[in-house]
Amino acid sequence: MAFTAKTAALMGAVIGWFALLLQLILIIQNRVTTVPETVVRYFSFFTILTNILVAVSFTAVFANGIAAKNSFFTRPKTLTATAVYITIVGIIYNTVLRFIWVPTGWDMVANELLHLIIPVAFILFWLKFVPKQNMEWKNILPWLAYPLVYVAYILTRGAFADFYPYPFIDVTTLGYGHVFLNCVILCIAFLCFSILLVTIAKIITRIKTRS
Secondary structure (H helix, E strand, C coil): CCCCHHHHHHHHHHHHHHHHHHHHHHHHHCCCCCHHHHHHHHCCCHHHHHHHHHHHHHHHHHHHCCCCCCCHHHCHHHHHHHHHHHHHHHHHHHHHHCCCCCCCHHHHHHHHHHHHHHHHHHHHHHHHHCCCCCCCHHHHHHHCHHHHHHHHHHHHHHHHHCCCCCHHHCHHHHCHHHHHHHHHHHHHHHHHHHHHHHHHHHHHHHHHHHC
């Protein structure tokens, strides 16, 4: 079987859904609150939501291929935005959060899959298979909607539930001023990586056009 976009997407989908299910089982087993609250907290992690987006994208590409008209999740622009999000997941975890907690056993397996293996795999998938000729600078600002909505949700829910999934957005510990500053820095990071991927797309398109 040739290593096509669909083959890669199938592998990515299997690994992605496995990692997400494994993490859900583990978080329920190790819960410190009720099961419903634990499940809500599970879906409050940007890592989980973004890996779900990746798994859905891989599944959609396996089912329909990569095309702008097939479905929202198979559009090159959507896949590029997803690549930005999962890149941020990998970078923040491996530079800021990795040494806060050292998991073992199945926790380590889920952790490495969600924060390292899948981010790297999706970036490689994007580089190899996703068409890049229609990437435009105007696409970048709409891509910020997802992280902005996420931050608004977490801060709103945290004010009532007193739960913040990441230490750098923990209002209880840091206060709103520090958290808002961290959020601005994160938005700048999303913006910079969006610019980077669009730049890479344009360079690759230019090289292919000349060859």
